[in-house]
Amino acid sequence: MLSWVDGRPAQAASLTDRGLAYGDGLFETIGIKGGQPQLFDRHLARLAEGCQRLSIPADLALIRAELLAFAAEVGEGVAKLMLTRGDGLRGYAAPASATARRILLASPFPAYAAANAEQGVRLFPCATRLAEQPLLAGLKHLNRLEQVLARGEWRDSDHAEGLMLDVSGRVIEGVFSNLFIVRDGQLITPELDRCGVAGVMRAELLAQAKTLAIPLSIQPLSLEQLLAADEVFVCNSLYGVWPVTALQGHRWPVGPLTRKLQSIARDLLDC
């Protein structure tokens, strides 16, 4: 498996890295096709926002160049970038001298069942709730124990994704996806100002919907609203769009707006 640390091939990272010690860093999981990173500008924009909000000083031009070189070597697959605050010995205070560390890992494209995109998926109702932390909301940071706990709740292959609510019971997202509903022709996705990860495909679909003049709302979403939806789908930057057809006993049809956005996502990912 190809992997680089700070631009050089490496299989291991320092034990004093603050990414390991505290999850003090960010990550991006980027599809690679024909040696090119997909949705590259959006991934870089989210990373830049994360660096700014967590005060991680990073050379974004260097990261861009390095990802392009890494993608060219990978060819087809997935590149995971972890950007940590670098080394520290002990204690939460970041050393004044800390330099962000760039870790790149290649892996094969995940082997999702074709049926997920074609027939749609069933969501597992996760009991793990997302805590509300506005300072971290939206970021793809390295503190992901909530997702680990949620993903540990089911092992069967009947559920391709899990539904996560926040501690107040609002619908937020999937474990590794964002969620949208369609109701009376309007596209609705939960606001992510208190928890959740603002996904790159979510941002892309919101931009596309705007371009297509599809009525759009980013708002708090209740479980009742989810159940009353005409269409439901989840998305991420690797698989694009999966229609959601079931949550426990509830069923949704696969609707036309879902198919339209799925087709747009497929074109974006060129798959």
Added chain:
Amino acid sequence: MLSWVDGRPAQAASLTDRGLAYGDGLFETIGIKGGQPQLFDRHLARLAEGCQRLSIPADLALIRAELLAFAAEVGEGVAKLMLTRGDGLRGYAAPASATARRILLASPFPAYAAANAEQGVRLFPCATRLAEQPLLAGLKHLNRLEQVLARGEWRDSDHAEGLMLDVSGRVIEGVFSNLFIVRDGQLITPELDRCGVAGVMRAELLAQAKTLAIPLSIQPLSLEQLLAADEVFVCNSLYGVWPVTALQGHRWPVGPLTRKLQSIARDLLDC
């Protein structure tokens, strides 16, 4: 700097470790004196509880033996144990084959000013609030971005610790300490069922207070109660007890129960 991975000297850990990827693990920071780990049984008990709550399968007898051997090599200083869920390639689901990884790092004892224990400390009022996540509350896990953000709020040496409230405004703890108040002869410490780290020294002082028949309450604590306290102190397993004498414009005296528990902590830490 002495460091071991899975019982052998090493300076680096696998890039695919889930501790790095997701903060999927636990840690303990243990004082070492005369080659012996301090408050060892309490550290191991907390680790065992963390493993149980996060479903991390770990060989606790092996960890105990390894820590004893490591402490003997360290002699004097601090041993930090990070116990991660081991390797995984990508995705939140833990591989069925994942084996917990043991990482041990030695460092010198922190150079705290003697005045912290003698005259007491001033707390920095952290704006970073702790999110409420009952599934993780009390655990010393590797998702510590909130503490990183809080500790990044001040750089001056006038504040030896910071005060952290939860998102609802309740008083919870210091950034790297637990907090107690004394009011009308009663010892009070915040309950940690929704956030916070249940420290080893906190547990030890609670046990000692019970033995000494000191009236004791573990309860939600408001900022008003903190300000109205007769005495305030913070504690952890490395420095013992520091009296708290100031928070912004507010002052507290160093009281007799604080001194008594400080003396007990000093005996426990044999310093």
